[in-house]
Amino acid sequence: MFSRSGVSERTFIAIKPDGVQRHLVGEIVRRFERKGFKLVGAVCCVQASEELLKEHYIDLRDRPFYGRLVKYMSSGPVVAMVWQGLDVVRMARTMIGETNPAESKPGTIRGDFCIEVGKNVIHGSDSVESAQKEISLWFHPEELMCWEDAAERWIYE
């Protein structure tokens, strides 16, 4: 097992219903995989309940778009994933781009694949604490896999 500290950091990533409908699943998974992060959990095509989504977005409950956001997120299948690696929470957010796609640079997922904030194709945890909360909301511990990635010695110094 690779022992460098920080390499076991995890983040929660969800491909939203619009990302699934627009056939972006392969493209998005490919980006994280090619970066060098390790996929340790995935539920492909889960229809999230309103109850789960209300809890997931609890910090936004007072925002005017909260109801619309929960409805949009429960409107079709999502792909829920846990990715692991050094500084993965921060780096995944950089790869995703800004919350508003209009402010996201080309080369980021939102910069390349979407236009409006209400249809921004992907979610990524915004902090290590949020990641831990979101992972425990979407996954049971036994659904997360510890596996040895043979490529890790070519990814980390």
Ligand SMILES: Nc1ncnc2c1ncn2[C@@H]1O[C@@H]2COP(=O)(O)O[C@H]2[C@H]1O
């Ligand atoms: N002004 C807005 N209008 C609609 N949805 C929003 C707005 N701001 C944020 N959101 C949504 O709220 C979500 C919060 O985190 P996400 O990264 O999942 O992506 C965000 C958007 O989907």
